[in-house]
Each structure stands twice: as C-alpha cells, then as structure tokens.
Amino acid sequence: MKITDRLKTDRNLWLCTLRPDGSAHVTPVWFVHLGDTFWIGSGERNVKVRNVLRDPRVSLALEDGDHPIVAEGRARVHGGALREDVLAALAAKYDGWDAGKEIAPFGPRVLLEVPIGRWLLKGTAQ
Template identity: 55%
Template sequence: MGDLSTDPGPALRKRLAAERNVWLCTVRPDGSAHVTPVWFVYRDSRWWIGVDGDSVKAGNVRADPRVSLALEDGRSPVVAEGEVSLLPDGFPPGVLRVFAEKYGWDPTARTRPGVPRVLLSVRVRRWLLRGTAR
C-alpha cells in the first residue's frame, strides 16, 4: 500500500476495527507536538475519538485542527494525517454503538463532574503506510 488520500481498503479497515489504541498528535499553541494514546473507532471513512471538552487535545484542535494518528505497531506502520471537526453534542448513534461494541464504553459519559465530553471526527487527508513516509 502506498500514500492514500482515499479509503484505506478492506485489509486496513479490518485492522482499524481490531486495534485498541492509536497515538494522537495535536499541535500546541507554541507549535510543539502533544502526543497521547487514545481509544478510537474508524467508521464512515473517519477516525472518531471521545475526549473531555477541557482537555489539552480538545484545546489544541480548537486552535489548529491538523492532527496525525499512528497505530502502535512499528513493524507495520499506519499513520494518518488529517483535520479534526469537534462535535460537542449530537454524537452519531452508529459511532456510539461501535465504541460500545469495541470497548464496552460510552464516549459521551463524563469522566469528571461538570466537564462535558466532545467527539473528535478526523477526516483523513493522507495515509502514510509502510514504506511510504517521506
């Protein structure tokens, strides 16, 4: 597989359904990287990630929607570059169902009192797969 700007294909979609964690890289206001592992689902040609509304991740993407995502397995790298849309409510029911199936978790459930949850929706601009990163 090479650098793809379209759908990743059935083999990679199957892997994305099975993988538990992805490293999310956002851009801090000073231009430095903020990298953190997160749970995710891949559905409807988008990555979906639930976060606290006041998290560093959420603040970073409000200021700069560019992100990179990297699966944990360095032997068979999968990196996606894209842009985030932040959804503060109206989470798609199909996405919530996939989170429940994959993790037994509701990404809308508050982790701290008074802190709303938001959903990051990442539209992939470019896939960088094994042997294609430049």
Template identity: 45%
Template sequence: MSAERLSSQRNIWVATVRPDGRPHLAPVWFVAEGKALYFVTDPKSVKARNLQRNPKVAVSLEDGDAPYIVEGLARHVNPSAEIVRLFKAKYDWDITTDTQYSQLFEVEVTKQVR
C-alpha cells in the first residue's frame, strides 16, 4: 500500500476481539509511518479494553472500490515527535494535549489480506 494512498484516507476501521470472542469494529483516525499504522483512542473504550487482553486486529480502509485489509498486532506506545507531527498535519490535532483520546496504539502489520 502506498504511503500516498494511506495518507489520503481519513479513517480506518479497526476490528478487535471482545472477551467472549465476538468482534468489535470501530472507525478511527490514523496515520501511517513506515510499515506501521497508528491510532489514538480513549483508554476506557471497548477497543482499548479489548486490546489489553488480545492484541490481534484487522484493519481496513473505508474505500470498498479499492480494498485494503490487513491483520496485525496492536500495542500501546508513547508518541514519538514524528507521530505527533503526522497527526497534527493530517487532522490539525495535537494528540499530546487531548485528555480523552490519550492512548496511542501502533499496529504492526503481520499479513496483507487485500
């Protein structure tokens, strides 16, 4: 997937696994850096709680005409200056000052499905 295409997309859909095995799907703002995807969420959100128990995710773009679907492992990370800059440039959002959406996850892509 080209960095240009990823940077032009506003949202990705992140699927996580609930404790009972059911999927949970949510749209999130994101940035891409290298081979990783990054998104920020509320630490109390369903997806954050799911990822604390099970780091497996599936991610897709909203564009159904040119699908992009990957699987990966998500982990909580501290924001680097570059990731902060990318969120600011893309969304005019300083992720370091947001008190609600304060948990940054890095998705290491393990498999590209489409």
C-alpha cells in the first residue's frame, strides 16, 4: 500500500512530544494528513498540548512496524475558531467525530498542526 493511501486510511498515529525534563511522552492520536501536514485534535489542557507549547519538536509514526512511516516536525497549536476544513476531514475519517467539541476535563479544543520537517522512514524497515 502506498504511503498516501495509508495516511488517508490508517486510524491511529503515535505522537511523541517532549516533557519539560526532556523525556518522551508518546500517545496514540487520531489524525488527518492534508498536503504535507498532519492535523490532530486535542484539548488545550492535555499533556501533549502543554508539551508542544514548551517545545514544538515532535515525532510521528503510523502503527505498522513492518512497513514503518515515521516523520519529524515542529507542531503549532491553534485554538479559538478552528479550521473548518480540518474539522470536516476529521469527521469524514472518524465516522462523524466532532473534533471541535470540548471534552471535560481537557478544556477547549485545539488543533495541532505538524508540517513535516523530514521523513525518517517511508514504508520500508531498515
């Protein structure tokens, strides 16, 4: 399967952010890939969001270790009025999920934008 197909259809992505002490925080997330950018919905009080606000460097990996897709980038947090095209893409991919709807106790919804800085693995294990 081509990378572009997997980025459209794979359900989960592992997001690695950095805690204040420099240790890794790894969590599975739902995502869409538009252009050369990953978009992830979250609550503004989630650990991953707090980590990105301190240090925007992130790594991302799809779940299939036999055909790994791994990338790095610098995340940006978008709050307030969220991009409708991204919310629509998330809803289409995840059976109507409203990524803009607040979930207690995580606070108002935000979108993490992660433009790809570089691809580390593109489907072939090394």
